[in-house]
Amino acid sequence: MPRLNSAADLVRLRRQILDKDNGKRVVSVTNGTDGRTRNSEAVVQAFINEIRKQGLAGKLIVKSTGCHGFCEKEPTALILPEEICYVGVKPEDVPEIVSQTLAKGKIIDRLLYQDPVSGQRITSEYEIPFYESQNQTVLGNNRFLDMQKIDDYIALGGYSALAEALFEMTPEQVIEEVKSSGLRGRGGAGFPTGRKWEFCHQAPGEPKYVIVNCDEGDPGAYMDRSLMEGNPHGVLEGLLIGAYAIGASDAYIYVRAEYPLAVENVDTAIRQTEGYGLLGQNILGSGFNFKVHVHRGAGAFVCGEETALIASLEGRIGEPRQRPPFPATSGLWGKPTNINNVETWANVPLIINRGAKWFRSLGTERSKGTKIFSLVGKLQNTGLVEAPMGMTLGDIVFNIGGGIPDGKKFKAVQTGGPSGGVIPESLLNTPVDYEELSKLGAIMGSGGMIVMDEDTCLVDVARYFLNFLAGESCGKCVPCREGIYQMLKILDRICEGNGREGDIELLEEIGETVRDFSLCALGRTAPNPVLSTIRYFRDEYEAHIKEKRCPALACKELISYYIEPDKCQACLICLRNCPAEAITGDKKTVHIIDQEKCTRCGTCLEVCPPRFGAVTKLDRVKVPEPVRQKTAVIRK
Amino acid sequence: MVQQLTELDQEVDKIIGKYQGDRSALIQVLIEVQREKRWLPKDALKQVSQRLGVALTQIYHIATFYKAFSLKPRGRHSVTVCLGTACQVRGAPRLLDNITQTLKIDPDETSADEQFSLDTARCLGCCAIGPVMVVDGEYYGKPSRKEIDQIISAKEIET
Numbered sequence: 001m002p003r004l005n006s007a008a009d010l011v012r013l014r015r016q017i018l019d020k021d022n023g024k025r026v027v028s029v030t031n032g033t034d035g036r037t038r039n040s041e042a043v044v045q046a047f048i049n050e051i052r053k054q055g056l057a058g059k060l061i062v063k064s065t066g067c068h069g070f071c072e073k074e075p076t077a078l079i080l081p082e083e084i085c086y087v088g089v090k091p092e093d094v095p096e097i098v099s100q101t102l103a104k105g106k107i108i109d110r111l112l113y114q115d116p117v118s119g120q121r122i123t124s125e126y127e128i129p130f131y132e133s134q135n136q137t138v139l140g141n142n143r144f145l146d147m148q149k150i151d152d153y154i155a156l157g158g159y160s161a162l163a164e165a166l167f168e169m170t171p172e173q174v175i176e177e178v179k180s181s182g183l184r185g186r187g188g189a190g191f192p193t194g195r196k197w198e199f200c201h202q203a204p205g206e207p208k209y210v211i212v213n214c215d216e217g218d219p220g221a222y223m224d225r226s227l228m229e230g231n232p233h234g235v236l237e238g239l240l241i242g243a244y245a246i247g248a249s250d251a252y253i254y255v256r257a258e259y260p261l262a263v264e265n266v267d268t269a270i271r272q273t274e275g276y277g278l279l280g281q282n283i284l285g286s287g288f289n290f291k292v293h294v295h296r297g298a299g300a301f302v303c304g305e306e307t308a309l310i311a312s313l314e315g316r317i318g319e320p321r322q323r324p325p326f327p328a329t330s331g332l333w334g335k336p337t338n339i340n341n342v343e344t345w346a347n348v349p350l351i352i353n354r355g356a357k358w359f360r361s362l363g364t365e366r367s368k369g370t371k372i373f374s375l376v377g378k379l380q381n382t383g384l385v386e387a388p389m390g391m392t393l394g395d396i397v398f399n400i401g402g403g404i405p406d407g408k409k410f411k412a413v414q415t416g417g418p419s420g421g422v423i424p425e426s427l428l429n430t431p432v433d434y435e436e437l438s439k440l441g442a443i444m445g446s447g448g449m450i451v452m453d454e455d456t457c458l459v460d461v462a463r464y465f466l467n468f469l470a471g472e473s474c475g476k477c478v479p480c481r482e483g484i485y486q487m488l489k490i491l492d493r494i495c496e497g498n499g500r501e502g503d504i505e506l507l508e509e510i511g512e513t514v515r516d517f518s519l520c521a522l523g524r525t526a527p528n529p530v531l532s533t534i535r536y537f538r539d540e541y542e543a544h545i546k547e548k549r550c551p552a553l554a555c556k557e558l559i560s561y562y563i564e565p566d567k568c569q570a571c572l573i574c575l576r577n578c579p580a581e582a583i584t585g586d587k588k589t590v591h592i593i594d595q596e597k598c599t600r601c602g603t604c605l606e607v608c609p610p611r612f613g614a615v616t617k618l619d620r621v622k623v624p625e626p627v628r629q630k631t632a633v634i635r636k
Numbered sequence: 637m638v639q640q641l642t643e644l645d646q647e648v649d650k651i652i653g654k655y656q657g658d659r660s661a662l663i664q665v666l667i668e669v670q671r672e673k674r675w676l677p678k679d680a681l682k683q684v685s686q687r688l689g690v691a692l693t694q695i696y697h698i699a700t701f702y703k704a705f706s707l708k709p710r711g712r713h714s715v716t717v718c719l720g721t722a723c724q725v726r727g728a729p730r731l732l733d734n735i736t737q738t739l740k741i742d743p744d745e746t747s748a749d750e751q752f753s754l755d756t757a758r759c760l761g762c763c764a765i766g767p768v769m770v771v772d773g774e775y776y777g778k779p780s781r782k783e784i785d786q787i788i789s790a791k792e793i794e795t
Contacts, residue, residue: 034762037775071764163698219720257667257704258760260773298663299703302759314692315660376722376763382766414721450721464724468758474701540715579737601733 002276005285007163008583011153017155021061024082025102028063028143029089032229033261035067039091046094048079054098055527063146066230069139071383075115078125078143085125087112097167116380116402122494129381133399135362136386137344137370139223144229147265150272151546153233153483159278161352166286169352174245177203180350181356182368185521187213187304187341188419188445189521190434193348196338199328201246203336208248211332211339212239213309214262217466218417219300221448223372224342226543228255228262231346236292239347240278243290246338246565251290256297268296301418302470305520306331306339319476319579320520328627341446343372363389367433371444375452377414380405381579385449387432387522394428397451408453411552412536416445417471418465419525423457441532443525449499457554459544460538473522480523483514485531494555497620499545553617556600561622563604565590567614574604575613592626647672648680659688663698666705674714676708685700703758711746711753713791715739716770720759723766726778731767732756734781738788751792 004010027047031040047062055356063622073087079101085306086097086108112129117329119444125143129497145152153159154294165174179194200208212235216224238249255263270292273279283288300318302308308318310332331337347369351359353480362369362569367389371395377383380402387396393413397403404410412422421442422429430436434444466488475481490503511527518524533539543549550558563574566589575583575591582598585591593604594620651668655661665688670678685692698720699705717723717732736742739752746753762768765777771787779787 033760033775034765036764037765037768039776070760115721216761217758218765219724221759222763225761258757271703296664297702298666298667298698298705299758300701312663313660315662315698374722375764376765377725382722389644417721448721450725454723454724461725464721470757579733602730606730 001274002435003277005277007167007284010159010163010284014154014157014160017151019484021155022569024061025082026061026063026148027097027102028065028078028080030067030074030076031064031147032066032070032071033070033228033259035074035076035101038088039532042091043075043077043089046091047098050094051100051102054097054103055094056103060102063152064148065145066124066147068143068383069134069136069191069384070128070381070387072381073383076125080144083124083126085111085113085123085128104505116266129386129402130383130400131137133391133395133473134386135370135388136232137350137362138343139230139372139386140227141383145231145233147230147232148268150233150269150276152237153231154613157353158231158233158349159237161349162237162244162278163284165244165352166284166288171201171247171532174241174352177356178245178351181351181359182363182366183344183347183359184367184434185341186343186347186446187370188416189406190441190444193340193344195278196328196340197242197246199326200248200336200338203329204453205329205334205336207250207335208246209332209335209337210239210243210246210248210251211306211309211313211337212251213304213306213339213341214253214259215297215304215309216256216267216446217304217341217472218419218446218448220376220414221374221417221446222448223374223447225259225262225341226384228259228348229265229370232262232266233264233273234346234349235271235342236269236279239285239292239566240290241348241352242338242340242345244288248338249289249291251292252293252332253292253294254297254303254309254458255294255619256303256314260352263294263296265348270294273534287539295437300474301468302425302474302522303519303530305522306521310341317474318478320473320522322450322519324482330405330543345407364431364433364436366435367444367514371432371447373432373447374448375449375451377449378404378408378453379451389432389433392429392431393423393449396432396449397428401451401606404451404453411452411454411456413451414442414461414529415448416443416451416528417448417522418469419443419528419529420445420448422452422461422536424536427575441528441535443528447557455552457495457550457552459550460495460552461552462490462530462533463495465493466526469522473526477517477519477523479514479517480519483510484517484526485522486510487514487527493532493627494541494544495550495555497544497548497555499541501545503545504541507531508534529579548621549619555621558620559600560618561589561593561598561602561604562598562616562618562623563593564616567612569614571608571609571612577603577607579603590627595623645683648683649687657688661689662688662690662695663702666699667697668704674710674712675708677709706753707745709750711750712728713752713772713794714755714770715741715752715759716755716760718757718760718762718766718768718770720757720761720763720766722763723759723768726766728767729781731769734784735769738784744749752788 302319308320312318327337
């Protein structure tokens with residue numbers, strides 16, 4: 001690896017890489033964590049072997065890339081420059097792709113994405129409805145980058161923003177540019193990034209530190225993992241620019257334990273960057289020195305909070321502390337420290353390259369740029385979505401997400417993870433923007449969007465989040481430690497049919513206390529899932545408490561499984577599969593569930609052949625008496 | 637027995653050596669000891685305490701705070717079920733029921749023959765393919781009852 005000693009060296013290297021790969025067809029296969037669950041590693045290997053076998057080595061390039069967004073259809077093989085996109089590729093499809101598409105440019109129809117509505121086959125990735133209305137400025141590069149190759153990033157113009165910052169701009173000008181772009185923190189709170197940098201830049205004390213927060217703890221959110229896996233150099237370049245602006249000499253990348261591939265790829269990226277002299281001493285001959293360390297998290301949700309994260313980096317337990325002092329003045333080892341989330345850092349090179357004005361042109365008045373959302377749950381199309389701020393929730397859920405599958409009805413979308421809230425159907429025309437979501441009692445958070453259909457019970461959802469938070473509260477302050485626990489106990493009893501008159505008001509009262517008096521954001525936002533579900537779905541709480549009924553038929557203690565005698569064909573399938581041995585009947589006799597023995601696991605409903613559809617869920621109180629043995633006999 | 641102890645010493649020493657006795661690297665050291673041994677045996681923790689000059693109580697404080705650490709021996713094979721929100725609404729509780737029935741152990745337990753440990757995760761970040769199960773680092777999206785049985789029996793044969 002040649003060391004780059006100037007901006008001109010970088011330009012020269014880029015030209016060399018482009019010349020070397022000029023005119024070659026590329027197949028880029030999604031091989032991130034999601035792809036790997038569907039055998040993508042074997043697909044990549046099959047391409048390498050098959051290309052060699054068919055004598056095309058040297059003429060084609062195989063790239064093993066991070067997620068493009070539509071994770072559900074992975075592994076995807078994208079063929080460039082034609083932009084032919086094959087979805088759900090299996091190793092056995094590869095010989096045909098190589099001999100037909102890669103060698104001759106012929107399209108294989110059956111591997112193209114098929115629109116579920118029109119049935120039409122779609123050739124180009126950008127024309128798939130899931131991608132059509134997105135604007136993938138940050139995530140979009142993943143498809144052109146082999147996860148482990150710095151040259152791919154440089155070919156795309158990578159590290160040119162760094163060169164520009166180092167040689168054309170003063171640190172103050174970089175900060176000014178980021179401030180004027182309107183970029184706000186993508187990790188949750190939405191604090192203006194440029195201002196945060198300025199505080200740290202102006203704070204007295206040496207050395208200064210910068211930190212990448214990749215402790216992506218919100219369940220249902222994984223945009224940071226995808227960026228870290230698929231485009232680690234994009235994050236590193238942003239980090240370098242920030243460090244130059246702030247005057248930091250060292251960085252820590254805090255990656256959660258659950259992301260092994262992200263750790264692997266960022267480690268590789270650091271080694272390669274050091275090899276080119278883009279990290280280390282005298283970067284690009286500018287005199288700027290900078291070192292990056294990777295720290296693996298050991299599993300604690302609260303470490304996403306910046307003061308807890310710093311405590312964890314120092315080798316202590318991840319307990320937050322009172323702010324001020326803010327990390328900008330007293331952070332890691334008591335020195336000025338700036339922490340930003342992965343996606344925030346990844347936006348920085350774009351702002352330097354394309355300018356603050358371009359960035360400002362995207363989004364709403366107070367929320368600029370794009371945001372990556374993980375659109376998951378009960379949806380037709382699930383995956384990562386990058387859209388300009390200001391797109392409405394409804395557009396994201398229905399246009400990009402394709403609506404709810406299986407003919408079910410939309411019920412709510414949960415944004416912002418355990419700190420966020422639910423938003424009902426009536427508010428789907430809300431534009432996504434930091435302030436607008438807060439007004440509804442939810443938050444943008446890190447961008448998790450979990451869609452729920454009519455089968456989801458919102459009281460149970462609130463209980464789920466509180467259970468999560470009760471386990472993750474660090475225990476340092478009383479309102480959070482005790483308040484969440486008490487709220488959980490109340491929610492448990494409501495879901496079990498033991499709710500009492502006044503429980504809703506009690507939940508609200510405790511919730512407000514926890515919100516107002518907890519030490520850190522974990523506690524202060526913990527009541528959101530409860531308060532927002534009460535706000536929009538109070539009738540569901542009341543049904544549980546007053547009628548001992550779960551309207552969504554989801555709370556185990558309030559429902560029963562029932563076999564409709566008219567529909568049962570006495571096929572023995574449910575009877576054999578019931579793990580509790582609660583079903584009686586035989587070959588010619590209608591099957592009956594013994595409600596005493598039944599554990600309500602739902603196996604019978606799952607295995608009953610859809611053409612019979614004999615098993616249903618009922619309110620606990622409404623289960624009919626079992627049919628008498630005589631009428632139960634089926635004569636056919 | 638004596639031989640086993642010296643062997644353990646060396647492995648742990650090697651890990652500590654990698655971090656040049658840096659006390660702030662305590663969590664990273666424990667992560668690697670956990671990975672090497674699959675749990676944190678008391679002897680290993682005493683050794684870390686001595687070599688890094690960190691009080692044993694401080695080490696226990698950390699070992700009990702973070703979820704990645706186990707103070708009990710764990711099975712040769714690790715099975716994790718994701719209970720993140722997306723997996724939750726797509727049937728993770730059912731998946732967990734199926735796995736507890738197959739393995740005959742509850743979450744946070746290890747089978748008596750030390751073959752399997754079952755855990756739940758807060759979110760593994762593969763939300764589009766949920767509900768997700770991870771067996772020895774291999775990810776499986778939406779496995780059926782039959783697939784679970786196959787995966788588990790393959791692991792049983794392996795050892």
